[in-house]
Amino acid sequence: MIRFEHVTKRYADGTTAVDDLSFEVAEGELVTLVGPSGCGKTTTMMMVNRLVEPTSGRVLVDGEDISGVDPVALRRKIGYVIQQVGLFPHRTVLDNTATVPALLGWKKAAARARAAELLDLVGLDPATYGSRYPAQLSGGQRQRVGVARALAADPPVLLMDEPFGAVDPVVRERLQNEFLALQATVRKTVLLVTHDIEEAVRMGDRMAVYGQGRIEQFDAPATVLGSPATPYVADFVGSDRGLKRLAVTPVTEADLDPVPLEKPGGTDGAPDPVPLGTSLKDALAALLQHDTGRLTVTGDDGRPVGVLTPEGVHRALRRATVE
Numbered sequence: 001m002i003r004f005e006h007v008t009k010r011y012a013d014g015t016t017a018v019d020d021l022s023f024e025v026a027e028g029e030l031v032t033l034v035g036p037s038g039c040g041k042t043t044t045m046m047m048v049n050r051l052v053e054p055t056s057g058r059v060l061v062d063g064e065d066i067s068g069v070d071p072v073a074l075r076r077k078i079g080y081v082i083q084q085v086g087l088f089p090h091r092t093v094l095d096n097t098a099t100v101p102a103l104l105g106w107k108k109a110a111a112r113a114r115a116a117e118l119l120d121l122v123g124l125d126p127a128t129y130g131s132r133y134p135a136q137l138s139g140g141q142r143q144r145v146g147v148a149r150a151l152a153a154d155p156p157v158l159l160m161d162e163p164f165g166a167v168d169p170v171v172r173e174r175l176q177n178e179f180l181a182l183q184a185t186v187r188k189t190v191l192l193v194t195h196d197i198e199e200a201v202r203m204g205d206r207m208a209v210y211g212q213g214r215i216e217q218f219d220a221p222a223t224v225l226g227s228p229a230t231p232y233v234a235d236f237v238g239s240d241r242g243l244k245r246l247a248v249t250p251v252t253e254a255d256l257d258p259v260p261l262e263k264p265g266g267t268d269g270a271p272d273p274v275p276l277g278t279s280l281k282d283a284l285a286a287l288l289q290h291d292t293g294r295l296t297v298t299g300d301d302g303r304p305v306g307v308l309t310p311e312g313v314h315r316a317l318r319r320a321t322v323e
């Protein structure tokens with residue numbers, strides 16, 4: 001869906017922001033670009049909607065070399081969410097959200113109906129918030145309006161540059177989870193820029209770890225954490241990468257021990273069962289809250305398929321490393 005072929009960007013002052021970059025984002029995939037400030041993430045993203053032109057190489061969207069596509073037409077297909085949000089201060093939330101449909105020439109009523117639908121989708125009741133002005137919202141609510149506005153014209157591609165960077169950590173995590181739930185239904189092709197490794201791991205189907213102007217590793221988060229490709233990546237993801245990996249490694253049947261025969265009255269202090277697919281992090285948290293040292297895991301039909309023990313967690317992590 002988005003494809004970079006040997007793309008280099010040198011700015012007029014001689015700065016090489018991006019150096020011979022090649023990667024691909026599949027349709028419906030969310031790829032995070034993560035790395036320290038100044039490593040070329042924003043430059044990469046802005047070459048997708050032609051706010052920045054490559055010095056050499058090609059960028060393709062939907063199989064088409066975008067250097068030949070009218071930028072305005074291109075941007076209609078691409079939603080853009082930035083940290084500063086950029087809402088119009090003198091327009092209501094509803095009208096802000098309806099901006100792109102209105103630009104596309106939709107009838108006013110249709111554009112507003114669409115905007116109301118999108119506000120609802122991002123968790124803002126249009127009856128309550130639609131008539132407010134941006135200054136009358138919290139930072140998190142403004143960010144939700146930014147996402148609603150980017151999605152309003154239903155573009156297949158979404159570019160998000162540090163979209164949750166301006167809010168406090170608690171709100172950030174909530175916005176991240178809301179966006180993931182939304183993405184599960186809308187399935188856009190998403191490039192998300194962040195300097196926050198936790199965000200890159202949590203949000204990405206795959207993640208591109210940037211060094212200076214180059215991608216050092218492009219893989220699923222569990223792989224990046226489990227098998228960093230270079231010492232730079234290992235350093236960037238942090239010495240606690242084993243712990244971080246717990247959040248992106250699901251419990252599978254291979255990690256479980258057989259369900260023990262029930263001891264009479266033996267369920268005292270046992271944690272509630274969790275389904276297969278629960279993250280090891282959540283499973284371990286449940287294990288640590290109770291003394292039994294094992295956690296019942298259930299299958300699709302809700303029946304126990306085995307128990308997870310601390311040894312099982314260890315095995316699961318080893319499996320994630322070897323893969």
Ligand SMILES: Nc1ncnc2c1ncn2[C@@H]1O[C@H](COP(=O)(O)OP(=O)(O)O)[C@@H](O)[C@H]1O
Nearest residue numbers: 011013015017036037038039040041042043044
């Ligand atoms: N318009 C510009 N002119 C010159 N240099 C730029 C311009 N925009 C960005 N840069 C430089 O390009 C490099 C990459 O910047 P950027 O893509 O914004 O990085 P990131 O988003 O990863 O922080 C940095 O060294 C930055 O200073």
Ligand SMILES: [Mg+2]
Nearest residue numbers: 041042043193
């Ligand atoms: Mg940037």
